[in-house]
Amino acid sequence: xxxxxxxxxxxxxxEPAEQAELDRAGQEHFDRIIAEDSRIEPxxxxxxxxxxxxxxxxxxxxxxxxxxxxxxxNWISRAPSLKxxxxxMAKVQxxxxxxxxxxxxxxxxxxxxxxxxxxxxxxxAKYSSIFNYPARTWADMGAIGWLVDGAAIANQVPLCxxxxxxxxxxxxxxxxEESFHQRQGWEILHELSHGTPAQKQMAQDAVNRFYGPSLQxxxxxxxxxxxxxxxxxxxxxxxxxDELRQRFVDMIVEQAAALDLTLPDPDLKWNEERGxxxxxxxxxxxxxxxxxxxxxxxxxxxxxxxxxxxxxAWVREAAAAYARRTAPERAPAELIGA
Amino acid sequence: xxxxxxxTVRPIGAASDEWPLWEVFVRSSRxxxxxxxxxxxxxxxxxxxRNARDLYTRRNEGTSVWVVPSEAVxxxxxxxxxxxxxSAQGKSYRHATYYTKSEGVKHL
Ligand SMILES: [Fe+2]
Ligand SMILES: [Fe+2]
Numbered sequence: 001x002x003x004x005x006x007x008x009x010x011x012x013x014x015e016p017a018e019q020a021e022l023d024r025a026g027q028e029h030f031d032r033i034i035a036e037d038s039r040i041e042p043x044x045x046x047x048x049x050x051x052x053x054x055x056x057x058x059x060x061x062x063x064x065x066x067x068x069x070x071x072x073x074n075w076i077s078r079a080p081s082l083k084x085x086x087x088x089m090a091k092v093q094x095x096x097x098x099x100x101x102x103x104x105x106x107x108x109x110x111x112x113x114x115x116x117x118x119x120x121x122x123x124x125a126k127y128s129s130i131f132n133y134p135a136r137t138w139a140d141m142g143a144i145g146w147l148v149d150g151a152a153i154a155n156q157v158p159l160c161x162x163x164x165x166x167x168x169x170x171x172x173x174x175x176x177e178e179s180f181h182q183r184q185g186w187e188i189l190h191e192l193s194h195g196t197p198a199q200k201q202m203a204q205d206a207v208n209r210f211y212g213p214s215l216q217x218x219x220x221x222x223x224x225x226x227x228x229x230x231x232x233x234x235x236x237x238x239x240x241x242d243e244l245r246q247r248f249v250d251m252i253v254e255q256a257a258a259l260d261l262t263l264p265d266p267d268l269k270w271n272e273e274r275g276x277x278x279x280x281x282x283x284x285x286x287x288x289x290x291x292x293x294x295x296x297x298x299x300x301x302x303x304x305x306x307x308x309x310x311x312x313a314w315v316r317e318a319a320a321a322y323a324r325r326t327a328p329e330r331a332p333a334e335l336i337g338a
Numbered sequence: 339x340x341x342x343x344x345x346t347v348r349p350i351g352a353a354s355d356e357w358p359l360w361e362v363f364v365r366s367s368r369x370x371x372x373x374x375x376x377x378x379x380x381x382x383x384x385x386x387x388r389n390a391r392d393l394y395t396r397r398n399e400g401t402s403v404w405v406v407p408s409e410a411v412x413x414x415x416x417x418x419x420x421x422x423x424x425s426a427q428g429k430s431y432r433h434a435t436y437y438t439k440s441e442g443v444k445h446l
Contacts, residue, residue, distance in 0.1 A: 043413065090396075097393055104377040107359070113379055114356045170376070177397075316381075320357065323382035 034235055039165040042108040050234055053227070054164050055109050057236070059116045062102035064128035066120070067301050069095045071135035072144060080138060087184050088141065094181065098174045105166040121306055129287065130213050132295030139192050139199075139206035145185015147207070147214035147252065153178045154248040155218060163235035186255065193260050200261075207256070208264040215279070216287045218245040224284075249279050358407060360386040364394055365402040372404050380405075 026045025033040055040046055069092050076092065079085040103113055119125035130148055135141065156178065159171040192203035219225055219241040231237035239247075249268075256263050267280030289295065357379040363372035375394045380386035386405040395403065414422055430436045440446045 093392075093396070097396065100378060100393055101376055107377070112356060113359075173376075316357070319381040319385060323357075323385070326382065 034163060034233075037163075037235060039168065040163055041165045049230075051109050053231065053234070054167065054236065055106055055111050057231075058102050058106040058109075058167055058170075059111070059119065060126050060128075062099045062106060062116070063120045063125055064131065065095050065099035065102065067127045067131045067305060069099075070301055070304055071131060071133075071297075072141060074135060075138065075141050078138070079141070084188075091145070091181050091184065094177045098177070101170040101173055102167075105164075105170040108166045117309075121309060123293075123302060126291065128217060129290040129295060130217050132290050132298045132301060133209070133213055134297050136209075137202050137206060139189065139202040140210070142185045142188030142192065142203060143206035143210040145181050145183075146189055146255070147185075147210045148217070149178055149181040149185060150252065150255075151214045151217040151248055153182060154244055154251070158238035158244075159236075161235075161238060167236075186259070189259050189261065203259070204261050207261050211264050212282055213290075215245055215249065216282055216284075218242075218248070220284065220287070246276050249277050253277050357381045358409070360390070360405040361408050361411060362386075362390040362394055363404040363406070364390075364400040366399060367401055372402065375399075377408060 022045065027047065030040065030044065030046055030050075033044070040050075072088060072095075073092050076085055076088050079088050103116055106116055107113055116125070120127070130151075135144065153175065156171050156175050160168055160175055162168045162171065189203045189207070192199040194200075219228075222228065222240045222242045225241050228237060228240055232240070253263065253268065265280045267278060269278055270276075271278045290298070358381075359377055359379055360383075361377050362375045364375045365372045375390075378386065378389050378393055380389050383405060387403055390403045390405055391400075394400065
């Protein structure tokens with residue numbers, strides 16, 4: 001089977017002769033849907049570049065969720081209490097879930113899961129550069145939850161209205177789960193900042209390290225983000241990188257004050273005229289280096305991902321073999337008892 | 339749209355060892371219908387139900403889950419959407435609002 005023929009996961013095919021007319025009608029329908037700010041669904045005609053952009057964006061997003069499990073997964077066994085272990089496990093499990101929601105949304109565009117997975121394993125696909133930074137201390141679990149998940153939320157809330165239906169629906173599900181992630185992180189920092197001086201210092205140190213990279217999660221500045229304009233015209237992206245970054249900065253200033261911690265930016269101050277906080281320049285050379293594979297943990301993250309995939313091979317094979325052997329007496333209908 | 343077709347070609351060797359795709363439907367509470375939640379890959383129906391529980395009902399989102407092989411879903415033709423679904427136009431007499439004489443009469 002070279003195409004997925006089900007109604008929910010199909011790509012329309014047509015005779016070459018009819019193609020021009022179908023494309024014209026399709027483009028017209030697509031333009032109208034976008035102009036109405038309505039939603040494109042998997043079986044609708046869509047421009048090839050729209051499909052390509054979405055597959056890339058959604059799968060990169062999925063890869064980020066999957067790789068993003070590593071820095072926090074490392075800390076599950078070292079979390080300071082049973083409560084914190086349980087919370088961290090739930091969060092990491094959620095991130096796995098987010099990856100799976102997004103892969104299934106990407107698949108509706110016609111690229112199979114195995115191909116998306118292979119792109120990640122081969123290093124052909126990108127994921128968010130933030131996960132190439134190490135999580136050195138327990139306080140980093142706090143800073144990651146508060147700042148990294150916080151930035152992710154600021155990015156993702158507008159994506160709930162993305163013009164591609166399955167993507168938007170996956171984002172709705174994800175956003176519902178993210179708010180717990182951010183709050184548990186903020187609470188970790190709050191406990192540390194109200195603990196011993198050493199604990200408070202540890203919290204401050206974590207915030208100092210994650211502040212800049214979390215602001216870079218919104219992507220390069222608008223004048224250096226060539227694809228943003230088209231994404232906004234397609235109603236995939238609703239706000240520019242800099243708009244979202246500004247919104248995030250405005251939110252975390254007060255949240256940092258409530259933690260009794262500072263943000264490591266000497267230029268950070270309220271601008272009455274703009275009605276926003278001004279913030280200092282970010283290190284975009286570092287950002288490019290990390291995106292380009294030269295961050296502190298890029299190699300380790302990829303090795304770990306490949307290792308996990310290889311280690312899981314026998315499970316996948318065993319499950320498939322079992323399914324083949326028991327297929328006749330295991331009709332799906334049997335299980336639908338509702 | 340030759341570029342679209344490219345996307346649907348599976349890499350060699352991938353098709354055979356990829357678990358099949360299932361569509362997941364979740365009943366959020368008693369008295370409501372099952373609603374499509376998303377999809378997942380699983381080797382068989384039993385595993386698909388278990389994975390669906392773990393993936394789509396981690397926070398009491400469901401009291402029942404259905405899984406259906408994606409291949410088994412037949413959908414209406416997307417290109418026929420106009421003609422296919424607009425047949426009710428001009429049949430406003432199918433709606434209660436068509437009948438106005440009874441306005442002001444109670445319980446009607
Ligand atoms: Fe997530
Ligand atoms: Fe998260």
